[in-house]
Amino acid sequence: MLASMGMGAIVVVLSLCVFVTELHPVALVAAVVWGVVHRRERWLAAGCCWALVLGLWQPAIAVLSMWMLALTRLPLAGDGHRYRAWIDRVEHREALAIWTGSGALITHGLPPLLAWETGQWLPAGEVWLIAVCTATLGILAYAFSWRRSGLFQLVVATTWSLGVLVAAARAGELTPAIVWALSGFALGVISLRLQLLSFGGAVAAALLGGLLFATCGLAGAAPLLGFFLLSSALSKVAKRLRPEVVGKAAKGDRRDGVQVFANAGASLVCAWYLWFFGEPGFYLGVLGGLVAATADTWASEIGSFSSMRPRHVVSWQAIEPGRSGGVTVLGTLGGVLGALVTSCLGYTFLPSSAQRPWVLLALVIIGVCACFWDSLLGATVQARFRVAKTGAWSEAPTTEGMANIHEGGLWWVTNDTVNLACTTFGAAGGLVLAWILAGM
Secondary structure, eight states: OHHHHHHHHHHHHHHHGGGSGGGHHHHHHHHHHHHHHOGGGHHHHHHHHHHHHHTTTOHHHHHHHHHHHHHTTSGGGTTSOOOOOTTSOOOHHHHHHHHHHHHHHHHHHHHHHHHHHHSOOOOHHHHHHHHHHHHHHHHHHHHTOSTTOHHHHHHHHHHHHHHHHHHHHHTTOHHHHHHHHHHHHHHHHHHHHTTSBOHHHHHHHHHHHHHHHHHHTHHHHHHHHHHHHHHHHHHHHHHHHOHHHHTTSSSOSSBOHHHHHHHHHHHHHHHHHHHHHOOTTHHHHHHHHHHHHHHHHHHHHHHTTOSSOOEETTTOOBOOTTOTTEEOHHHHHHHHHHHHHHHHHHHTTSOGGGOOHHHHHHHHHHHHHHHHHHHHHHHHTBOEEEOTTTOOEESSSEETTEEOEEEESBTTOOHHHHHHHHHHHHHHHHHHHHHHHHTO
């Protein structure tokens, strides 16, 4: 308990440095050194670094988020060191304590901090709505964190939520933003009920969908829903008609939380920059990431129905169906179709200066190139395993509780890692396209 109070006190001291410009860089360096030296607190230090950098532009939100970080280290939140993977749950008492404390902290701390920063006071009703939404989002991010990153995810989720909702409140659009955020949560619930996602995947979809919808509105919802619903339907059909191919994948057709963020995380980052800087060109990054995810997924699912054996993208030798790094004509056409569908869903939301036929074609090309980039990484660096019992190929390191034989690739490069690289490629391509448009 004393250690938790000590860590919380350190976070509070670092947050106070935001108010003193001269101490800001010193605090940032101190947080980095703290995370390197005290590795058990590296995620807490990473959260402090995130907030300190944000504090250069939005000090009120940064300070409030760091105080919420400190709250998780105080006795109110239990021992504060109970990190769980996102597939697990924290104790209900601890979660309720964090939620209640965070809500109270935002309700009483947000108005004076905003008044100090901008000289404006938000209505009490709007502050209460912001507090409830942000506290809920923060506890979900903390409770279903991945690999001990709960505190870092907490501060990222709260800074994003506070920033978007406060900006919406100032613009008189708080209600639409909250409705869009709730739509994202509804997406997670519906996907769980329809068995499209695992429990962790549904929570990740709720978090990601809520943030993306609140940030981009219908412009983010249309391509994301098109990708998610159509791709999930294709996965279900592929599992039913070609179970021998789907069974070789590491996780099957029900996506988990890591898969959700691997497919849409790059777009989420671009959406954050779109909100933070207000530069419309970042929307092409959002769209490029989703186009790449759709092209890759559709190429895999539609390609599984090919009557011809896939070819290795490097050696061009015939390989067994379902193996990473294989390409087929049918799968390539499926990738083109997927890229075209998602590009069309987002095309109408582009600025009028970007609504040109060649931009639509460029988005499709970006998606297809990202798809081939995924295949190249899958053929070269992705980990490959053989089932010890049957000798069959598999992407999973274990089968029925038994370790598989590592046959090639880097053991830590999973299919999720490759998917993240694919969608990052697509998002980067969209940003390059925006840069070209800005120079015309």
